[in-house]
Amino acid sequence: MALLELTKISKNFGGLRALHEVDLTVHEGEVVALIGDNGAGKSTLVKIVSGVESPDTGEIRVRGEHARLVSPRAAAEAGIRTVFQDLSLCDNLDAVQNLFLGQEHHGSIWSGRRIRRHVMEERAQRVLESLSVKLRSLNTPVVALSGGQRQGIAICRALISDPAVVILDEPTAALGVSQRGEVLDLIHRLRDQGRGVIVISHDMKDVRQVADRVVALRLGAKVAEFRRDEYTMSDLVSAMTGAHEGVDR
Amino acid sequence: MSIVTSRTTGTTATPRTSAGRAIETVARGHRSIPVVITLAIIWAVFYSQSSAYLSFTNITNLTLQIATTAILALGVVFVLLVGEIDLSSAVLSGVCAAISAGLVVNSGLPLAIGILAGIVSGMAFTFIEALVIMFGVPSLIATLGGMVILQGLILVVLPEEFTVSIAGTSFAKIASTAIPVGTSYLLAAVATLAFTAYRFYQHRERVSTGSLTSMATVFVPAILLAGVLFGGVYVLTQRRGLPMPVLIVAVMLLIGWYVTTQTRYGTHLYAVGGDREAAQRAGIPVRRMVLYSFLILGACAAIAGMVEASRQLGVSATSGAGPLMLNAIAAAVVGGTSLFGGRGSVWSAVLGALVIGSISNGVQLLGLSTEVQYFATGSVLIIAVAVDVVLTRGSLLPGRRS
Secondary structure: OEEEEEEEEEEEEOOEEEEEEEEEEEEOOEEEEEEEOOOOOHHHHHHHHOOOOOOOEEEEEEOOEEOOOOOHHHHHHOOEEEEOOOOOOOOOOEHHHHHOOOOOOEOOHHHOOEEOHHHHHHHHHHHHHHOOOOOOOOOOEHHHOOHHHHHHHHHHHHHOOOOOEEEEEOOOOOOOHHHHHHHHHHHHHHHHOOOEEEEEOOOHHHHHHHOOEEEEEEOOEEEEEEEOOOOOHHHHHHHHHOOOOOOOO | OOOOOOOOOOOOOOOOOHHHHHHHHHHOOOOHHHHHHHHHHHHHHHHHHOHHHHOHHHHHHHHHHHHHHHHHHHHHHHHHHOOOOOOOHHHHHHHHHHHHHHHHHHOOOOHHHHHHHHHHHHHHHHHHHHHHHHHOOOHHHHHHHHHHHHHHHHHHHOOOOOEEEOOOOHHHHHHHOEEOHHHHHHHHHHHHHHHHHHHHHHHHHHHHOOOOOOOHHHHHHHHHHHHHHHHHHHHHOOOOOEEHHHHHHHHHHHHHHHHHHHEHHHHHHHHHHHOHHHHHHOOOOHHHHHHHHHHHHHHHHHHHHHHHHHHHOEEEOOOOOOOHHHHHHHHHHHOOOOOOOOOOOOHHHHHHHHHHHHHHHHHHHOOOOHHHHHHHHHHHHHHHHHHHHHHHHOOOOOOOOO
């Protein structure tokens, strides 16, 4: 069954056509890569799915049910979490504090809403282990961690509410070679957990390594869709740049 | 000067030099170390010049001198933690003291009502300032303007002779009350026991979820606290009982510690100071957190003002003027609270006030000229901010990230 199903999504900003009748499906345990040049509509599509923007027309179904993603909170409740490119971590807080930021386990008002740190630490440990994110200590401010570890924490934070679909916006953009490998492994583990993953990337090598399916956008429309191992690098590039239109399949 | 040991961190960000490692250790929650070392040096220098400096009498004097600065600095810490600044709270403390003393001394209201009125006025004023800041005016300007308005306001709330004398009234008892020796030790014992019990409760919680923990996390802080409390009570009760302002500072610190480190509010406070946008995205009400900080500052300013008025036996048009504001900000920063928000602790208020107070007390004791005090205090402030910059950057040299 499809976890997420977008049908004929269109979005205009004033006179600008950002998206035109885009279809996108994500299945259980599937990694879908979204590629496209700047202005192709990737960001708009992600904003719509994560509840930041609403589409003008079109339908969104989550697990077959009609969903109205009117706010990030609504999207999260529907089971869709997004890890934005800037990660949105508080550098001065530690891993546990960041994982539960805004959704802390706490005691009653009589205790001054005392943080129930032991509960959070235990859950943090489990989530981090589930993706094999290794930290020397849960008490280190995340500013002292490596880029890969920070990306890992940001992804684990999305997993705290056990979402069906995780969207990763340029997860490897700012990373070195070994840390990129780390993050690609994380994506594989997300898939192995049976989640649907949407990855937005500029890096065709990354796309090749992780994606089960590649969707290419150009000028707000879906121009191509490839299954794993059914495409060459030049197929991707030409779909993005429009060198040969209409290889839709 | 300082030998700071460090465990290796195992991250790719591990600095290679020993200086880099030391910087990182201090940057990670051990920010009190440089302050305590600085304090020890200051004490050693003055003690070598005059043995009267570390006499029981002088230490008691010192704590009374720094009480006002410490209380005000505590409020300033809350505002700095969310990444704002305040310049008006010292004058505000004078205004609140004038209102409170006026009600008690001139209108004959009970002391409790007067104190409450002072605190409410302080919070009311910072509430308005916070609204202006939430509207979009930078806090530097909002509170600078607030300070000037308050300088006018204090002339309005004072009676025609522009002073309220409180000698011999119940108001004077706030600072002059001495808690009997026996009671002081009892308070220290109760506080130590309560703290130990709380740490033990946390230890049990962690055991129940299988987290790594050891009894050292209970006893090491408990023994440390017992040492500070009983040592403090021993030293400060040599002349008379424990001075009331010391107890006020201690209680406020305790509440401040619990609120900033043990509650959800505390986590959000640091989150807002650390990265406002990230905090906002996580659903934290950023503007409301700023408002809370200013309300706390208003209450702290009022308490500081009343303690100071009670110690000086009067309120005048110059109450809260002079170096108090800069001393309070300097105390918070010297103590290790970052001007850039998100880093610091309530302890920094007291440690910083101790550093600044120790310098001025020593200079006065040795009969040195006032300019020495200004030179020393100013230098310590600049060095403290330089240390903060180094710690934030994580490297000794500019333009290098470790």
